[in-house]
Amino acid sequence: MLLLALILLAGAWELYKLLAPDDGVSIGDSLVLPRSDDASMPHLTRVIEVFGEQEVAGVAGGGTVLASVVDAVWYSLRLAVAGFVAGVVVGFLLALAMQRVRVVERALLPWVVLSQTVPLIALAPLVYGWSGNLSLFGLEWQPWMSVSVIAAYLAFFPVAIGALRGLSSPPPVQTELLAACAASWWQTLLRLRLPASVGYLIPALKLAAASAIVGAIVAEISIGLSGGIGRLIISYAQQATGDPARIYAPIVGAAAMGVVAVGLVSLLGIALRRYQPQESV
Amino acid sequence: MSAPRPPAVALEGVDKRFGAGDTAVDALTGIDLTVAAGEFVSLIGPSGCGKSTLLRIIANLIDPSAGSVLVNGKPARQARLDQDYGIAFQQAGLLEWRTVQANVELPLALHGLGRAERGRQARELLELVGLAEFGGHRPSQLSGGMQQRVAIARALARRPALLLMDEPFGALDEMTRERMQSELIRICTETRAAVVFVTHSIPEAVFLSQRAVVMSPRPGRITDVIEVPPGTRDEDFREADAFYATITEVREALRGRTREGSP
Numbered sequence: 001m002l003l004l005a006l007i008l009l010a011g012a013w014e015l016y017k018l019l020a021p022d023d024g025v026s027i028g029d030s031l032v033l034p035r036s037d038d039a040s041m042p043h044l045t046r047v048i049e050v051f052g053e054q055e056v057a058g059v060a061g062g063g064t065v066l067a068s069v070v071d072a073v074w075y076s077l078r079l080a081v082a083g084f085v086a087g088v089v090v091g092f093l094l095a096l097a098m099q100r101v102r103v104v105e106r107a108l109l110p111w112v113v114l115s116q117t118v119p120l121i122a123l124a125p126l127v128y129g130w131s132g133n134l135s136l137f138g139l140e141w142q143p144w145m146s147v148s149v150i151a152a153y154l155a156f157f158p159v160a161i162g163a164l165r166g167l168s169s170p171p172p173v174q175t176e177l178l179a180a181c182a183a184s185w186w187q188t189l190l191r192l193r194l195p196a197s198v199g200y201l202i203p204a205l206k207l208a209a210a211s212a213i214v215g216a217i218v219a220e221i222s223i224g225l226s227g228g229i230g231r232l233i234i235s236y237a238q239q240a241t242g243d244p245a246r247i248y249a250p251i252v253g254a255a256a257m258g259v260v261a262v263g264l265v266s267l268l269g270i271a272l273r274r275y276q277p278q279e280s281v
Numbered sequence: 282m283s284a285p286r287p288p289a290v291a292l293e294g295v296d297k298r299f300g301a302g303d304t305a306v307d308a309l310t311g312i313d314l315t316v317a318a319g320e321f322v323s324l325i326g327p328s329g330c331g332k333s334t335l336l337r338i339i340a341n342l343i344d345p346s347a348g349s350v351l352v353n354g355k356p357a358r359q360a361r362l363d364q365d366y367g368i369a370f371q372q373a374g375l376l377e378w379r380t381v382q383a384n385v386e387l388p389l390a391l392h393g394l395g396r397a398e399r400g401r402q403a404r405e406l407l408e409l410v411g412l413a414e415f416g417g418h419r420p421s422q423l424s425g426g427m428q429q430r431v432a433i434a435r436a437l438a439r440r441p442a443l444l445l446m447d448e449p450f451g452a453l454d455e456m457t458r459e460r461m462q463s464e465l466i467r468i469c470t471e472t473r474a475a476v477v478f479v480t481h482s483i484p485e486a487v488f489l490s491q492r493a494v495v496m497s498p499r500p501g502r503i504t505d506v507i508e509v510p511p512g513t514r515d516e517d518f519r520e521a522d523a524f525y526a527t528i529t530e531v532r533e534a535l536r537g538r539t540r541e542g543s544p
Contacts, residue, residue: 173374176342180368180445181388182361191387195378275378 002259010044017041042245047252050245065246069232069253076216076228077257079144083151084212084261088205090152091159098160099167099193100185109164116157120215124150124222147219147228154215155208162204166197198275202265209261217254229254286318287354289443289475290339295348297334297501307500308334312348314494314503318442321469321476323486323493325531331501332479333447339477340368340445353442364392366443367436367474371451373428375420381431382407382416388438406434409468426457433465437472444469444476450485459519462488466514483535487527488514495534505534 017036025033034040051066094112098105127146170192178188220230232250240247269276295312298305309331316322324332337343338350341357352360360366367388375384385403394402407413410430420428429449436444450458462485469476480486486493487509495505507530510523518524 171372171374173370173372174376176337176340176370177368177374178391179342180340180361180366181391182364183391187391191391192376195376277377 013041013044017043039244042248046245047248050243050249053246065249069229069249072227072229072232072250073253073257076213076220076230076254077260079147079220079228080151080212080216080257080261083148083153083216084155084209086148087152087155087157087208087212088159091156091208092163094156094160095163095167096189098164105164112157112160115153120150120154120218121222123153124219127219128223143223143225146223147216147225150219151212151215154211158204158207158211159201162200162207163197166200166204167193169193169200170196195275198272199277202269202272202276205265205268206262209265210258213254213257213261229257286442288315288351289318289320289353290314290316290477291349291351291354292335292339293349295335295338295345295350297331297338297343298346309338309345309501312503316443316475316477319473319475320492321478321490323478323480323490324496325480325483325486325493326496326501326535327481327498329501330496330498332496334501335496336445336447336477336479340366364388364439365441366445367439367441368445369429369432369436369447369449371448373420373425373432375428375431375435377420379420380416381412381418381420381423384420384431385434385438388435392439402438403434406437407431409437409471410434410464424457426453426461429453429461430464433468437468437474440472442474444474444478446476447479448481449478451480451482458485463514463516465489483528483531484519484524487524487531488519493527493531495531497535497537504537507531507534 020033020036022035022037024031024035038046051064051069053065054063094108098108124146127149128143130141130146167189174192174196175188178192183191216228217230217233219225220228221234225231229250232253233247236247236250292312292314295309296307297309298307300306312335314322324335326332334343338345339352339357341350341352341361350357353365355363355365375381376387379387382400382403385406386399389399389402404413404416407416410433412427412430412434415423415427420431423431429452433449436446450461453461465476466489476489478486478489490509491511493507493509494503495507496502497504507527509527512518512521512523
């Protein structure tokens with residue numbers, strides 16, 4: 001299905017390029033359809049070719065574009081995964097606290113929602129400001145940690161909301177039954193609430209995985225951390241006048257990251273499909 | 282059978298009030314009721330008469346505002362912690378991710394019984410409710426009646442001296458319902474458990490019980506207790522004159538024509 005969608009999308013791209021005039025379509029002064037010349041919309045074959053090209057002469061090693069994209073993806077992915085894990089843990093613990101104590105839910109939930117309305121761009125430099133000033137257990141705060149924190153900041157939200165819904169999902173008949181069996185809070189969590197929440201958690205984790213990646217890339221750009229895909233997007237964009245196709249390389253890399261991350265969560269979903277109401281992988 | 286068993290349920294002056302101040306609702310007032318060991322008692326009444334609330338008070342799922350509740354001669358909370366009763370609701374409430382047998386095993390697992398012992402007892406219980414060959418199925422593969430049998434098997438898992446049932450057959454069709462009633466009579470005879478059975482079906486209350494406790498709403502209270510004539514509960518009983526006479530008696534009590542207000 002994914003492959004089919006990819007082929008259709010590629011077909012649409014090339015078809016538009018074939019049919020639309022190079023200068024786009026304008027009504028009066030305003031452009032209503034984008035330009036389709038090679039600078040604005042390179043052929044897909046060009047985009048693929050770019051991956052095989054040498055990185056601009058003078059850059060150390062002289063590896064291919066593919067190699068630097070892969071390196072950058074690997075770098076960013078690790079930061080995103082660290083953020084994802086931290087976000088999932090924090091989100092889940094928040095959900096547990098909110099489920100356990102009603103007052104906590106009423107006190108915390110508005111803040112959880114509010115947290116996501118703060119623009120990421122505004123937050124990133126703030127978190128970055130910690131570096132140098134902060135040391136945890138003798139561990140110096142590293143710039144990459146700021147990136148992971150921001151990834152976690154985006155990732156925890158869907159997990160907190162999804163887990164709260166999932167943990168609260170068992171109907172009264174089931175919670176009363178467990179109470180009637182004198183089950184402890186812990187037993188009720190393990191035998192009822194946790195299994196019942198899997199169907200809510202898997203989609204939440206997919207969202208969190210995608211959010212962690214977006215968060216990591218945006219944070220890299222905002223903080224100016226080099227080595228990751230965010231930096232690569234900026235540096236290739238600056239070369240866009242010379243080679244318009246090149247900017248698509250890190251975008252493809254970022255998309256691949258997302259596919260890998262969401263795919264891994266889907267695998268988890270397949271492993272836990274027993275706990276999900278019908279198939280929703 | 283030798284030592285006299287304490288009453289399965291002993292309620293004295295039980296009140297339940299929901300909310301506070303002007304908006305408070307008296308769900309139950311002045312409930313006195315004793316259910317002997319091994320006795321089958323139905324609670325019958327219109328919606329809002331507090332019969333489900335009363336059942337939940339006996340089960341210690343909610344606390345009464347006043348009065349004393351003894352189950353098996355112990356305070357209700359202790360009885361719950363000791364698993365002196367089993368409970369079944371209108372919805373079977375089976376856990377979808379567990380097999381039928383694992384659902385029956387749940388109360389045993391919660392009490393730390395070993396896997397092998399658990400499995401053995403669960404298979405026995407499934408046999409008792411006539412579902413021996415369905416242990417490996419998922420709850421969703423079973424009909425409503427079969428799911429309800431699983432719920433009953435689960436309620437019986439700890440061999441309780443008391444079964445609490447809240448309209449367990451309410452969602453079943455009439456044919457299945459009558460078959461389940463006969464099954465329940467058979468099971469209770471075998472296990473010698475006392476039963477408190479909430480229903481709003483008059484024939485069901487009369488067929489199953491030794492006594493039908495009639496309740497009325499606003500405030501929820503017991504208005505009448507009607508003895509059902511003894512007799513074997515088989516299909517013939519459903520046609521018997523005594524059955525119909527008692528149904529009429531309960532119906533009139535529900536309408537409040539007889540002995541209004543006396544317990």
